[in-house]
Amino acid sequence: MSQQAHYRACHLCEAICGVEIITEGPQIISIKGDLKDPLSRGHICPKAIALQDLHEDPDRIRTPKKRVGDEWQDISWTQAFEEIAERVAHLQLEKGNNAVAVYAGNPNVHNYGNLTHGRVLRKALATRNNFSATSLDQLPHHVMALQMFGHQFMVPVADIDRTQFMLIFGANPIASNGSMMTVPDVKKRLKSIQQRGGEFVVIDPRRSETAELADQHAFIKPGTDAYVLLAMIRLLFEEGLVDTGNLTQELEGLHLIEALVAPFTLSLAEAQSGISEAVIADIARRFANADSAACYGRMGVSVQAYGTLCQWAIQILNILTGNLDAEGGVIVPNSAVGYVQPGEPSPGHLGRFHSRVSQLPEFGGEFPSTVLAEEILTTGEDQVKALFTLAGNPVLSAPNGRRLDEAFAQLDLMVSIDIYINETTRHADYILPPTGPLEHDHYDYAFLRLAVHNTARFNEPVFPKPEGALHDWEILNGLGNAISTKKNIRNSTLPPPDMLMDMALQSGPYSKKAGHPAELSLAVLKANPHGVDLGPLQPALMSRICTQDKKIHLLAPLVESEVSRLFAQASESAVQRFPLSLIGRRHVRSNNSWMHNYHRLVKGKPRWQCLMHPDDLAARGIDCGQKVKISSRVGEIELEVQSSDEMMPGVVSVPHGWGHQRKGVVMSIASKQGGQSVNDLTDDEYYDQSTGNSALNGVPVEVSAAV
Numbered sequence: 001m002s003q004q005a006h007y008r009a010c011h012l013c014e015a016i017c018g019v020e021i022i023t024e025g026p027q028i029i030s031i032k033g034d035l036k037d038p039l040s041r042g043h044i045c046p047k048a049i050a051l052q053d054l055h056e057d058p059d060r061i062r063t064p065k066k067r068v069g070d071e072w073q074d075i076s077w078t079q080a081f082e083e084i085a086e087r088v089a090h091l092q093l094e095k096g097n098n099a100v101a102v103y104a105g106n107p108n109v110h111n112y113g114n115l116t117h118g119r120v121l122r123k124a125l126a127t128r129n130n131f132s133a134t135s136l137d138q139l140p141h142h143v144m145a146l147q148m149f150g151h152q153f154m155v156p157v158a159d160i161d162r163t164q165f166m167l168i169f170g171a172n173p174i175a176s177n178g179s180m181m182t183v184p185d186v187k188k189r190l191k192s193i194q195q196r197g198g199e200f201v202v203i204d205p206r207r208s209e210t211a212e213l214a215d216q217h218a219f220i221k222p223g224t225d226a227y228v229l230l231a232m233i234r235l236l237f238e239e240g241l242v243d244t245g246n247l248t249q250e251l252e253g254l255h256l257i258e259a260l261v262a263p264f265t266l267s268l269a270e271a272q273s274g275i276s277e278a279v280i281a282d283i284a285r286r287f288a289n290a291d292s293a294a295c296y297g298r299m300g301v302s303v304q305a306y307g308t309l310c311q312w313a314i315q316i317l318n319i320l321t322g323n324l325d326a327e328g329g330v331i332v333p334n335s336a337v338g339y340v341q342p343g344e345p346s347p348g349h350l351g352r353f354h355s356r357v358s359q360l361p362e363f364g365g366e367f368p369s370t371v372l373a374e375e376i377l378t379t380g381e382d383q384v385k386a387l388f389t390l391a392g393n394p395v396l397s398a399p400n401g402r403r404l405d406e407a408f409a410q411l412d413l414m415v416s417i418d419i420y421i422n423e424t425t426r427h428a429d430y431i432l433p434p435t436g437p438l439e440h441d442h443y444d445y446a447f448l449r450l451a452v453h454n455t456a457r458f459n460e461p462v463f464p465k466p467e468g469a470l471h472d473w474e475i476l477n478g479l480g481n482a483i484s485t486k487k488n489i490r491n492s493t494l495p496p497p498d499m500l501m502d503m504a505l506q507s508g509p510y511s512k513k514a515g516h517p518a519e520l521s522l523a524v525l526k527a528n529p530h531g532v533d534l535g536p537l538q539p540a541l542m543s544r545i546c547t548q549d550k551k552i553h554l555l556a557p558l559v560e561s562e563v564s565r566l567f568a569q570a571s572e573s574a575v576q577r578f579p580l581s582l583i584g585r586r587h588v589r590s591n592n593s594w595m596h597n598y599h600r601l602v603k604g605k606p607r608w609q610c611l612m613h614p615d616d617l618a619a620r621g622i623d624c625g626q627k628v629k630i631s632s633r634v635g636e637i638e639l640e641v642q643s644s645d646e647m648m649p650g651v652v653s654v655p656h657g658w659g660h661q662r663k664g665v666v667m668s669i670a671s672k673q674g675g676q677s678v679n680d681l682t683d684d685e686y687y688d689q690s691t692g693n694s695a696l697n698g699v700p701v702e703v704s705a706a707v
């Protein structure tokens with residue numbers, strides 16, 4: 001049999017690296033970085049190699065399953081769609097449409113058919129109870145973009161390849177490979193800043209892999225970034241460093257910001273954050289005086305109690321220093337598909353309606369995932385009785401996972417579109433497994449919109465679709481159609497996602513229609529399997545802005561109330577029962593909750609331990625390597641602790657996504673791993689008050705020796 005080379009994206013993280021996969025018949029011979037990919041230029045990380053484990057994994061389920069007692073029975077797709085549709089129609093007729101909820105997890109954004117076809121199922125269900133990983137992750141970015149620029153996806157990205165100063169709050173791209181910033185080969189890109197005479201600075205409670213390489217790292221007490229950011233903004237006004245450049249005429253509300261930040265002095269910032277006044281002032285001045293600068297913040301500042309305020313303040317810092325929409329600053333990418341401009345659908349909306357139990361606001365038609373358990377467990381009209389999970393594992397990923405376990409166990413119906421029987425799907429009545437990632441085509445609809453360099457790339461499947469298998473989008477079409485038929489409502493299935501992408505490419509900014517020389521279409525991308533280079537980021541914000549008055553809105557009521565809440569909190573005394581602060585951690589060989597079943601990744605030292613500063617351990621009489629009990633308001637876990645001066649004193653780090661020993665999980669390698677789920681400690685009542693985005697970082701905890 002002859003060998004064949006396939007070029008495609010690794011879909012496992014936001015870096016979307018190009019890979020070259022050599023196959024011989026049904027066998028994978030090798031997986032390497034694609035040197036000709038214009039975005040990733042040959043870079044890959046160890047996870048790409050594990051695509052082979054994922055493809056071959058005998059635990060990955062390949063036929064629809066129905067629970068019968070404690071057993072899983074293989075059933076046909078027709079039977080699955082028919083039975084599920086019957087039960088949904090019956091339940092919704094009796095209890096109303098909102099009795100059914102949907103949780104869409106992270107891999108949906110890595111699989112374009114889920115993005116295009118999710119709406120077929122949602123339309124059939126017509127429920128208000130939609131949830132997703134967005135509110136465990138990045139809601140503050142979208143709320144900021146909507147308020148300031150009028151569209152939730154108008155998210156500026158750091159122009160890392162041209163900046164002279166990058167200021168990073170709470171992100172560890174060396175381990176995560178970047179997020180809300182598609183940046184393959186980030187290490188080389190960060191080092192290039194230094195090589196061209198620039199610098200990068202990291203603010204993080206842990207001396208992370210990224211902080212290790214930085215020109216400067218400052219430890220910060222978790223959850224206090226907003227004090228530092230507001231003090232930096234205050235200093236810009238006080239020292240006459242505000243220079244809004246070309247955007248001066250376009251800004252609405254600039255004069256109000258100076259008064260708003262007036263109470264946030266450097267001394268308040270030092271007292272709250274642990275970073276000295278001198279260091280904060282020096283970083284702010286260097287940022288303002290740099291030839292170009294980009295401030296970027298991720299999980300550490302998005303998924304904490306002031307996530308939205310932090311994302312707002314980060315953009316204000318970029319704007320006040322003339323770095324928004326400027327080369328080397330932050331720029332909204334010009335993607336070939338989903339190019340945001342007036343008229344692009346789904347600009348977003350916040351707080352049009354509120355969740356039933358805790359009255360948290362919807363965003364873009366979704367409630368924060370933190371209220372999913374209470375919507376199932378609290379009786380009354382509109383109580384959630386059935387759940388669809390699409391590529392999500394909330395039991396390990398959302399706060400207070402034990403409460404979700406309890407909630408899922410009492411649902412009348414649960415359906416999971418997923419490839420494993422894991423901590424979440426073990427509760428399902430039906431599991432519907434799609435094809436594996438190498439068995440379907442791919443266009444990076446989500447991440448090409450967030451990339452640090454404009455490119456477009458389409459991937460053909462590496463292997464043919466196995467007989468009898470369905471793609472995620474075909475399952476969504478099938479379910480949507482069956483449910484609509486039973487409910488007797490009009491709903492049409494959608495054509496395959498490649499057709500939809502072709503239409504979008506041919507009406508996008510690089511099309512023949514738009515007069516662009518690239519003349520992009522699906523056929524052009526198919527003829528260029530390594531991807532097409534569309535050039536560096538291009539400032540063009542004001543021609544695309546989506547606010548009604550075409551201005552950039554610097555202030556919103558939610559920002560003002562968050563600023564007041566932050567100021568009031570400074571005089572509150574800390575909770576003594578849980579004096580330590582819990583944060584997360586990512587490792588390059590692990591990915592969220594579902595990649596621990598691949599021997600190529602889990603080999604080597606364990607990566608799930610808790611890290612603490614030696615002084616915190618000494619104060620509690622705990623030795624390195626000992627088992628400790630970590631407790632929070634909602635629960636406790638026991639884990640081995642490692643002593644590490646990477647940690648700021650007072651801070652405890654535990655990665656999420658571990659703890660696969662729960663009964664019924666069918667992942668033979670993962671369930672033999674150690675580790676516990678940190679989300680048995682994180683608190684569903686601890687969230688960003690303005691949006692309901694979970695605060696998974698900065699959770700109050702205490703640690704003691706396990707007995």
Ligand SMILES: Nc1nc2c(c(=O)[nH]1)N[C@H]1C(S)=C(S)[C@@H](COP(=O)(O)OP(=O)(O)OC[C@H]3O[C@@H](n4cnc5c(=O)[nH]c(N)nc54)[C@H](O)[C@@H]3O)O[C@H]1N2
Nearest residue numbers: 105106107133137391392393394397417584592593594656
């Ligand atoms: N404490 C703490 N918690 C966190 C975080 C943290 O930093 N700290 N991070 C949060 C973040 S940023 C995120 S995005 C969430 C992620 O949390 P989730 O949204 O729950 O996503 P995953 O954990 O990635 O789970 C993915 C699920 O999709 C399935 N799957 C994988 N590929 C496919 C596919 O192609 N099709 C289908 N149908 N299913 C597939 C897997 O088997 C698994 O069940 O976790 C959040 N939770």
Ligand SMILES: Nc1nc2c(c(=O)[nH]1)N[C@H]1C(S)=C(S)[C@@H](COP(=O)(O)OP(=O)(O)OC[C@H]3O[C@@H](n4cnc5c(=O)[nH]c(N)nc54)[C@H](O)[C@@H]3O)O[C@H]1N2
Nearest residue numbers: 170172176179222223298299300586587588590591592697
């Ligand atoms: N290898 C790997 N890559 C991944 C993932 C993975 O699980 N593994 N997950 C993917 C996903 S879904 C996402 S969203 C991205 C996330 O991408 P990143 O945000 O880059 O990843 P994290 O490791 O969560 O980085 C958060 C950093 O914030 C710090 N931090 C915690 N609390 C605070 C705080 O209060 N203030 C400040 N300033 N810092 C704080 C942490 O110490 C950590 O270094 O990664 C993606 N890539």
Ligand code: SF4
Nearest residue numbers: 010013016017045048
């Ligand atoms: S950094 Fe690793 S996991 Fe992420 S896309 Fe590249 S190869 Fe895949």
Ligand SMILES: [Mo]
Nearest residue numbers: 106133136137
């Ligand atoms: Mo995420």
